[in-house]
Amino acid sequence: AQTVTQSQPEMSVQEAETVTLSCTYDTSESDYYLFWYKQPPSRQMILVIRQEAYKQQNATENRFSVNFQKAAKSFSLKISDSQLGDAAMYFCAYRTANSGYALNFGKGTSLLVTP
Amino acid sequence: DGGITQSPKYLFRKEGQNVTLSCEQNLNHDAMYWYRQDPGQGLRLIYYSQIVNDFQKGDIAEGYSVSREKKESFPLTVTSAQKNPTAFYLCASSLGGPNEKLFFGSGTQLSVL
Numbered sequence: 001a002q003t004v005t006q007s008q009p010e011m012s013v014q015e016a017e018t019v020t021l022s023c024t025y026d027t028s029e030s031d032y033y034l035f036w037y038k039q040p041p042s043r044q045m046i047l048v049i050r051q052e053a054y055k056q057q058n059a060t061e062n063r064f065s066v067n068f069q070k071a072a073k074s075f076s077l078k079i080s081d082s083q084l085g086d087a088a089m090y091f092c093a094y095r096t097a098n099s100g101y102a103l104n105f106g107k108g109t110s111l112l113v114t115p
Numbered sequence: 116d117g118g119i120t121q122s123p124k125y126l127f128r129k130e131g132q133n134v135t136l137s138c139e140q141n142l143n144h145d146a147m148y149w150y151r152q153d154p155g156q157g158l159r160l161i162y163y164s165q166i167v168n169d170f171q172k173g174d175i176a177e178g179y180s181v182s183r184e185k186k187e188s189f190p191l192t193v194t195s196a197q198k199n200p201t202a203f204y205l206c207a208s209s210l211g212g213p214n215e216k217l218f219f220g221s222g223t224q225l226s227v228l
Contacts, residue, residue: 004157033213043203045219052214091157099173100165101213102148105157 004092004106012112013082020067021077021109023092032096034068035103036077040088048090051075079111087113117142121206121220127228128193128200136191136223138206144218146211147189151175152203152222161204164189165211193225201226 004025013019025034036048051059051068058066063083067076075094079086089110093103119140128134138147146165150158160173164183178197183189189208193200206220 006157009155031213043222045205045207045217047216050214050216093157095213097213099160100146100148100163100171101209101211101215102160102163102173103158103207103217105150105159107155107157 004094004104006090006092006106006109008109009107010110010112012114013079013086014114015082015084017082018078018080019082019111021079021090021092021111023075023077023106025073025075025092025094025104025106027073027094027096027104029096029098032094034066034075035093035095036064036066036075037091037093037105038086038088039091039108045091049077082113084113084115087111119206119208119218119220121204121223123223124221126223126225128225129228131195133192133194134200134225136193136204136206136225138189138191138220139187140189140208140218141187142208142218143186144208144210145186146209147183148207148209148217149173149179149181149189149191150205150207152205158205161191 034051038046063080089108092106122137148163149161162181164170180192207217209215
């Protein structure tokens with residue numbers, strides 16, 4: 001079975017500090033893509049960042065960056081200079097040709113940002 | 116504006132009743148997906164469709180049915196066979212390639228009366 005594991009159900013960070021959310025995945029496919037999605041209380045799914053597995057360079061999007069360790073099948077998300085608006089559920093996911101390129105999600109990490 | 120629309124926002128189901136959740140997109144996307152989200156859980160795939168008149172079961176298809184008669188529309192029916200239907204349902208669409216962004220609707224919260 002293909003799975004995504006987010007080992008931290010909840011995380012807390014102070015405003016302006018840095019936090020890292022963990023994710024490991026398990027797929028037998030060689031071609032896949034990795035994503036982090038944010039779900040605020042509105043429950044709208046928002047794409048944060050994505051990474052092609054064939055690229056060695058880690059993706060960055062402003063304050064968001066990833067640490068992609070392909071051999072370890074690890075894909076952590078680092079949020080720098082945390083803001084109150086970053087408080088949300090964060091889901092790690094990957095896509096392969098299986099299931100019509102549907103996203104396979106982890107169970108999520110709830111991020112609390114304190115002033 | 117282009118986007119993906121789900122309706123209704125809230126839906127209540129009586130025992131033994133079938134209910135249908137609507138999902139419409141005007142993004143000209145080929146692929147569409149239905150996910151179920153339970154509290155404290157990630158999103159789980161119910162059904163997906165890569166092309167009109169074709170759809171496939173996802174991980175938790177039992178008790179659900181879909182149709183894809185038009186490119187723009189991918190309705191989900193929660194049948195009476197689904198014994199635990201209370202959940203948040205999300206529809207998504209994409210152009211279908213592996214690196215294409217999935218666009219999500221705003222979801223439908225289904226509850227049992």
